[in-house]
Amino acid sequence: MISDEQLTAVVETVLRLLEEGVTLGELSMERIAREAGVGKATVYRRWPGKEALMLDVMRSLEHAGPELAGKSVRDDLVTLLETLRRRGLAKRSSAVLRTALAQIKAHPELWQEYHEKVVKGRREAVHAVLRRGVAAGEIRPDLDVELMGDLIVSPMLSRAMFHERAELPEDLPGKIVDAVLEGVRPR
Known part of the structure; x- marks a missing residue:
């Protein structure tokens, strides 16, 4: 299970990267996990892929x-x-x-x-x-x-x-x- 703090860290990381001009094609789950300070497995436990993560980011x-x-x-x-x-x-x-x-x-x-x-x-x-x-x-x-x-x-x-x-x-x-x-x- 991913904690609320980890969820927030991942979503905020994606938002920051998008604000900086990073495209969806340039985003990877590995990069997101690294920059959010969480393990890649933690990210994959919550989101099976980048599209599912992006949907949650947009919903946020x-x-x-x-x-x-x-x-x-x-x-x-x-x-x-x-x-x-x-x-x-x-x-x-x-x-x-x-x-x-x-x-x-x-x-x-x-x-x-x-x-x-x-x-x-x-x-x-x-x-x-x-x-x-x-x-x-x-x-x-x-x-x-x-x-x-x-x-x-x-x-x-x-x-x-x-x-x-x-x-x-x-x-x-x-x-x-x-x-x-x-x-x-x-x-």
Whole structure:
């Protein structure tokens, strides 16, 4: 069994290496164990391979979704985007996800599992708010909820993930949501 201290040491080591620009291809279980100050057998007892370890590393960066007030579609969407904005400001989260995205073709099972465990829940939260907006008459019913979700979330993800030095000002979530809602309101 791996202790909590050893688990933390291994995860922190991987995060540090990724922040330093080490790619998944350059990471080895041996290097991780050595730099974390634990035995290789200790690492393999917890993770059968690098992909399983990376999934736990990515999960370590996740936080519970925000509480939504449920009063305003706009306010709930801004709250969801603010969570992404703050995550994009965190160098550690961005480094891990940029590395994962860069390696997606070499490790599609890692991306698939991350998508199932993390991305899917976030998308559903946005879709639920949008469906509520359609039901309340705040959003046109003839629009595809998934497409609307992509229109709202994609600008924040693009800035946070693909433009390493892009600014993520505090008012960005509101600007994005307002721009999209203006186009999806009933006429």
